[in-house]
Amino acid sequence: xxxxxxxxxxxxxxxxxxxxxxxxxxxxxxxxxxxxxxxxxxxxxxxxxxxxxxxxxxxxxxxxxxxxxxxxxxxxxxxxxxxxxxxxxxxxxxxxxxxxxxxxxxxxx
Numbered sequence: 533x534x535x536x537x538x539x540x541x542x543x544x545x546x547x548x549x550x551x552x553x554x555x556x557x558x559x560x561x562x563x564x565x566x567x568x569x570x571x572x573x574x575x576x577x578x579x580x581x582x583x584x585x586x587x588x589x590x591x592x593x594x595x596x597x598x599x600x601x602x603x604x605x606x607x608x609x610x611x612x613x614x615x616x617x618x619x620x621x622x623x624x625x626x627x628x629x630x631x632x633x634x635x636x637x638x639x640x641x
Contacts, residue, residue, distance in 0.1 A: 536628040539574050539638075541599065543624045545590055552627070553582050557638070562604055571604060572638050574626055590622040599624055607635040 539555040555574040562571055576582035576596070586595050592613055602608040603626075610625030610632065626633050 536633075538629055539633075540627045540630075541574065541576065541586075541624060542627050543586065543589060543595075543622050545622045546620065549589075551589055553577075553586060555626070560604065573600075573604065574638070592621050595622065603635075609633055609635050609638065 536557075539557055541553045541555055542550060543553065544550045554577045556577045558573055558575050559570050560573040561568050563569075564571075576586065583596050587593050589595075590613055592598070592615075595613055598613050599611070602611050611623070612620050613622045613624065614620055626638070628637065
């Protein structure tokens, strides 16, 4: 992982309002290709308070899980949260020091 001063999750809801959630970079063990590997994982600081705030902000109770899954399984650092009818509830992206960041930048020195 590269050293960054600040890692944030920037989310824009369906009304066009943008909010940033401060993250802390940790690691997590996941299974990939039948092996357990250590991958970087940005966690929302003060997870429980931010978890509810993120869900309330997007209007979707599973917002954090969608972002978490897409980051860990899809190596995505940005994406959309959609309803089953393809209605976009929110867009999200990780920022490092205020700029969009690629998965490789978060995961490699």
